[in-house]
Amino acid sequence: MPADLPLDQILEGDCIELLASLPAESVDLIFADPPYNLQLQNELRRPDNSLVDAVNAHWDRFTSFSEYDAFTRAWLSACRRVLKPEGTLWVIGSYHNIYRVGAILQDLDFWILNDVVWIKSNPMPNFRGVRFTNAHETLLWAQKERGARYTFNHQTMRSINDDLQMRSDWYLPLCVGRERLRSNGVKLHPTQKPAALLYRILAASTRPGDVVLDPFFGTGTTGEAAIRLGRHWIGIEKEPVYIEAARKRLSCVHPDSDGISSSEKPDLRQRIRLPFGTLLEYGYLHPGDILYLGPDSAIQAVITPQGKLAVDGLIGSIHKVASQLQDRQANGWTDWYYYDASDHQRHPIDKLRQQILSSQETESDE
Amino acid sequence: MPADLPLDQILEGDCIELLASLPAESVDLIFADPPYNLQLQNELRRPDNSLVDAVNAHWDRFTSFSEYDAFTRAWLSACRRVLKPEGTLWVIGSYHNIYRVGAILQDLDFWILNDVVWIKSNPMPNFRGVRFTNAHETLLWAQKERGARYTFNHQTMRSINDDLQMRSDWYLPLCVGRERLRSNGVKLHPTQKPAALLYRILAASTRPGDVVLDPFFGTGTTGEAAIRLGRHWIGIEKEPVYIEAARKRLSCVHPDSDGISSSEKPDLRQRIRLPFGTLLEYGYLHPGDILYLGPDSAIQAVITPQGKLAVDGLIGSIHKVASQLQDRQANGWTDWYYYDASDHQRHPIDKLRQQILSSQETESDE
């Protein structure tokens, strides 16, 4: 991590300029909630003639698509520079801007991994009944370079979704009630995002200690999620009012004692690879020992001195032999069983692997 | 209606050329399901090692984004010419193409009225667990000229949605089973859309007798919906195989006798699935809280930070733990109780779920 990276603080000013001052390839994740270019023309009134407090901030005024495109290209390019090659980027938007953002993002060689729809349980109705209720916003998740490794905590997402894969449709309520920051009863920011949304994004696509940057920090929802999950954060914001509110807010946030990210189900893909031969080196198994293809199967194989298996002239790795004997893609670790004389039972050789892996963990714990 | 408009028939050939031969400003609605430019590279296998029958049609091969953009601009421009000034256009796509389509559509001065997400109740999973399940596609609904009058049958939409405004999130299953056109058991078209989707689109945005045009007609789902709803249709398609299938299909379709078909089920009858972890995300419950297996039972479980329950080393979902403890198939929502300090009573956690599910009826703040 570059020493000159301003961690866990808010940078005051324009994000395009400030991003240029940060070191290249230094950030793991970027979450961006840019101006939506809403193009609202007239005031909007409810059926009871009360006025809707719509977004009318000066930072959301663009005179044309081309002006908005130029702005989008500038901040996306600046983000791309500071992102690590394996980093990913999230952008949220509505139909007013997300198609322009998405196309430009692809033009800049970001590679889309998913689009996710945030479906609002309590959207504002379409008062005049002239369109469908606009009940969702769109999130784009893209990696900097196509094909690069990226972080996706699949098991964490599963565990908070009743052990089913997390899908691209997310049901979350708007940021209302006590969560919504107010000053004298007036909402401080017109488009404050719910904390649960940022929490899920960071839990899904970052690891503890990662650096998360938000170029449109607003009142700091991204910072709150980062702190709670034990990630570093950098916020960029130019409105002093928002900065003051964010600083006050974040000073009270503490890491979760035991957050969602500490999944009890480890990601098996991220564990250390262990060759089968290591079981021989550790003395758990020996050349000449017999393995069985299942708890009851009569099919046997002999362990060779090279850490391979041999059956009827067929010799190969535990995976290859298991695959050929069963005529399907097989995992040798779970398919082959050894006989344990102490309890007179067969156990998968994966049990031995886990013993070694857990003993290595305790060693490195010192 | 121009006398030379070829109503209720399939035009055989390239849509860009054939659209140019039609009279300008003659069509009320266009629905377009263009190639998605999926850019698939390698084969994909399921965990059981079977091969996924991916889209590999010649009509979905483009060499670059710029080639796809040029194609998109050409057919959208041609569509725009034949559309009446009050006409509207629907396009469906996925994240591979929809951002390009949306941006080009805006550049051509179409004005977006809504984006709608078709959320699939039964999408294909992400077999490798490396991304979120891609569970939705996006529809864009745009008018030809900003500010023009357009057709939106608000009351019809309300009536098929339990008298609530129709929202921008639509839950519909994939086109499978008997609805899916097959020839000798093989699917005729790789991307046939469900009839219910087209039915809702036409019911929402056309009037009886309107002319509906589909430049990528495929096997004619748009034609089927048009006939059932008493609208005229024009289909353009260049693949003879699809044309033949569509002609055969449409020869058997008749107008619905009773207007809005009873085949369309109200949205609210399709229960939104809510993971237990959502109760934690909303703050109704917290990691470390105790749940009880019944209103009087002494059996307790602790909520883990991952949204699981833990009892005596047994960890799992609310359903799994309840099932194991009671040795029967159990519903965790109704079996587990939380203690409510405000009334000193235990209530089933399903009560909290109901609160979230009904939260869309609460007053909205934004």
Added chain:
DNA sequence: TGATTGGGTGAATCAGGAG
């Protein structure tokens, strides 16, 4: 005849490291 089981499948940008 009704209930259960097993197989098939859907617009998918679906791995990563060693050699």
Added chain:
DNA sequence: CCTCCTGATTCACCCAATC
């Protein structure tokens, strides 16, 4: 750049076959 090897990974629903 390539090839080869290891070994991790799936949800809802329809339909046919079986009990």
